[in-house]
Amino acid sequence: MSQPTLRYGDRSQAVQQLQRSLIARGYNLYPDGDFGDETEKAVRAFQLKVGLVVDGAAGSKTLAALAGADCSKLLNNATLVAAAERLGLELACVYAVNEVESAGAGFLSNGKPAILFERHIMHRQLSTPRSADQVAGKLKARADLLASEFPNLVNVRPGGYAGGVAEHQRLAQARQLDDTAALESASWGAFQIMGFHATRLGYPSVQAFAAAMAQDENAQFDAFVAFIEADPVLHKALKARKWKDFAATYNGPSYARNLYDVKLQRAYERHAGCGCGQQAAA
Template identity: 70%
Template sequence: MTTLRHGDRSQAVRDLQKKLNSNGATLVIDGDFGDATERAVKAYQLKIGLVADGIVGAKTLAALAGSDCQQLLKNADLVAAAQRLDLPLASVYAVNEVESKGKGFLDNGKPVILFERHIMYRQLITPRHDGDDPAELKRQADQLAITNPAIVNPKPGGYVGGTAEYQRLSAARLIDDTAALESASWGAFQIMGFHWQRLGYASVQDFVATMSAGESQQLDAFVRFIESDLVLYKALKARKWAEFAKLYNGPDYARNLYDVKLQRAYERHADCGCGQEIAA
């Protein structure tokens, strides 16, 4: 599904303009995604509660087609997150736009996940109870790595993507439910399950249930993640985008231009003045 944004010219933009007009806009149907169309998109997004970023992705198109938006991230969630973190709304918009996968749920209604087999291996060799023998745990994990290399492996990889990741997760849960859930990233912001305790959840099962409730809850986990890492928070607060991207995405952040994307997204949302308008 193509994402539409300011500057685009196409038949898809004409179709978008028609749908916006049927929802109260008064646009000229010219196929040009200019300032007027962007304002109309933001107004529509605000009206139905979606993130009012002026970008027409899968969520906005689905809403225009009449789909239920109950599970989706709300603009009010971003406003609340900005207030909670004491950040400009444009900073939260930028982070949401660049660092989230854009959609926290698969078409089957389950949260987006990515199962990490090397984390599963690590969790299995980590003693959890008094009396756990590290040598025995490693022996068992190494045996599993031989018989189930796609599920337990000292090396990352084996990704299949989409709903098929749940097949890997299900196989891992048969080995150890807690370790398996801790070994997947969850939701739009790809928060790893093993962070559950640091983020204040009662258990990894509680964390997963919360991630399954809605994108608002997924954003809350992301806010907790930032709050629990003072260095990460300070980088975001100071808008040191390269430092923030490196801390959040790892040393390969520059290859994907995460810092550049964050800077551009911040400038776009700050310059549009929509932060003050939306927060009001």
């Protein structure tokens, strides 16, 4: 899923191919290679028909759906509509945060959820008492011992990333040391929700959370919604469309350098006038 996203204003042979694919699906277009109003309208109609997010942009998911790929695990529009209602937000707000804060695909090419294992979180979780009878000093001593034996899995410093499918290999090895701490030490899905948030977000255990993240992108988005819901500051900023406050809370100090607030504002403005809400309810 590495194709560039085609959107309003683009002019290229890729747009012409997109138009031909839409024509083959029954949409009345002229294949001129110009992504204008009619092409955007057709893209939205197709996305609505197959259940994808109705954003009017032809990214890898929309292009894959046009090619006949299985879309059963992909985020669908109904999930965003339900999230907007649950959080008391404009649908355009939900579209904006999905567009900007999502890593894109929630699953790898082998069907496993996208994850990133954090060895320094593993060290922290192993060192943290979980009951009154556990002694912090003894736990830390064990964590330090494991760090000396398995520095790629337990460490006081971040790093050791392998990326992609190989992150699941790291996670599997870490689970042999401590299943709960390992699952808590990975970020999961398209929105990179850390496993240690699981019970705070309403999951009975981190194991249940990990199982949900392996279901589909809709379950991953539900975790993202729960994350916003569980943070009053984050939720309030989003309701008020205070993008700088939202980005500073969700993305951390790097938000300004990466222009997250600007991207959110622009995405919201683009979606606010698109009629997405009307189409979604159709």
